[in-house]
Amino acid sequence: MVRELAIKDLHVAVEGREILKGVNLTVRQGETHALMGPNGSGKSTLASALMGHPNYEVTSGEVLIDGENVLEMSPDERAKKGLFLAFQYPMSIPGVSVANFLRLAYGAVSKPDETDPEPYRKTMTAREFRQLLRDKLGLLKMDETMLSRYLNEGFSGGEKKRCEILQMAVLQPRFAVLDETDSGLDIDALRIVADGVNAQRNGELGTLVITHYQRLLNYIKPDFVHILVGGRIVKDGGPELALELDETGYEQIISKYGDGGAAPAR
């Protein structure tokens, strides 16, 4: 069976205002999709709604993981199903070390319970988990000192994004959504983060990379590119679409393919 994350005719409102107006997108395991769009097109809204942020109201549509609708699930239940969101603005949690956080988070997603009696992640002994941490740090070429720091507390922009990718590597999702992971990164940091993501790409993982700029896609090569404008996907294509966009800019794309049926949100 090929696993898939299917978004079907998704409508999402924030504070009563409709932002997403019927998004359709399917990410299968092994695939990398890029979702591009101008500011205010609804990219981050999609990311937050997929993960179940309480302020994002799904007014209609479905989000299915392997055929199961996850919209009624809490964010933690979605995480157990294998969904992961790399945040554009990761929150800091003072007093909680990265290592401790990862241990508890892994424990939570690998623990069987009534919502998920057979989670796909295996439970680990403390020793096995330490080994996993070391392996993933090595994979991402990160320093062990990060583990003893408090989660995102005093991290630079680049460190926060790398920490998100470390969390992704440790929690081993089936579907990862990267929300503007490139924002605020200089070119060196961008490369490191992209290398981290690429190191996790295999036949198992389905990835949705959300970005404003084509730049990131030079490092994370997508199989498919979608352009979101005004809350709708106005164009699907292959990697060449991102290059076209880079040359022409969003204005031309909008005049060529339409604005999604509405003025851009801003």
Place this chain on the structure above:
Amino acid sequence: MSVTANPLEKTEYQYGFHDDVQPVFKSKKGLSREVVEEISYMKNEPDWMRKFRLRALEMFERRPMPNWGGPALADIDFDNIYYYLKPSEGQSRSWDDVPSEIKNTFDRLGIPEAEKKFLAGVGAQYESEVVYHNIREDLEKQGVIFVDTDTAVRAYPELVQKYFGKVIPPNDNKFASLNSAVWSGGSFIYVPENVHVELPLQAYFRINAENMGQFERTLIICAPGSYVHYVEGCTAPIYSTDSLHSAVVEIVVEQGARCRYTTIQNWSKNVYNLVTKRAAAYRDATMEWVDGNLGSKLTMKYPSVFMLEPGAKGEILSIAFAGDGQHQDAGGKVVHLAPWTSSSIVSKSISKGAGRASYRGLLKIAKGAIGAKSSVRCDALLLDEHSRTDTYPYIEVEEDRKVAISHEASVSKVGEDQLFYLRSRGLDEVEATSMIVRGFIEPIAKELPLEYALELNRLIQLEMVGSVG
């Protein structure tokens, strides 16, 4: 024995069970000269102590109730309390000799096990009397005394008479007077010169009966150059009527000595906890209070350090957790009475539901305390929109030569975005909130011995269950 709580059930308070223990003696309800005389008689005390008690009773009766602190103070019914309850005959040095129902309680609280694993000595008080007391033999051979205070009055009269009621005189405040009149139990510790007690000594205080008043009295003397870490824990059953816990703790830290006093207070939510704790620190001595308040209906407790000679140091770490219906009025006092003394207070309070956590503290620098340094930091965390926090910092500075003081305060809320972030990683709402709270108190929790830090984390997790969802 009957047990009223299922330990597997996820209740907010897991120590709320009580045992059917028939006391061997119970004073009649209410407070009177007769009751005080009776306590003294039961204890077969020297006359000076009997007189001390009776004088204190007069002080208690004369003094009005404090008009600050918790509004719930006004609801205390002093006539509806048993002031003395003797649970068993005598005291044991072996758990095997403790009456089985009582031993069972302490088993459930994990005390004998903790004693074996990481403590140098244990005292266990049940109602008014200490039923078990023991200290490791090697420490005893070095001259360390660790007994209950009643035993100390009989066995070490000179030491007791020299220090008892000196750091906290009976007229200090209304509840110190009350304790001085009806005190029973508590720990007496004497650490001889230059002796370091490496493992903690622990006392555990358990109230079992309804409408009980527990008034232990603790006196710790650290001779020059010595070190001791004393830990106290406390729990009580849940009853619909109120109980009263009013302790007095006096500590003398002599030249170059260091004393650390750690409290994990987890009374059930029907207990008034009104405690006076004070240390006198002499030349180059260090006093450290680590004060964790999780339980009780109303706590009013401000551990204090009086720095009496140059170089003395006081450190107070305070954690207060005010759940629904609780009021934690906690903090600390540092009083600089000599030059080149230094102090710090770090307070972390958490309020949940309709809970209220107040920081109340005093920083005093007396005339002549040249070069005194002090920093006060209080941080409050609110878990929801109903919870409340207040700060009452009292600062009295009479000396300005080379004096450095700082005061910082912050209030933060657990944010929706913080919770969402943690939940997106698989933690449910309880786990996510607990993680934020644990992180918040981490700077203090890391000062605790590992076992107590784990216990504190577990208690906070339990407090979260039932509060969200």
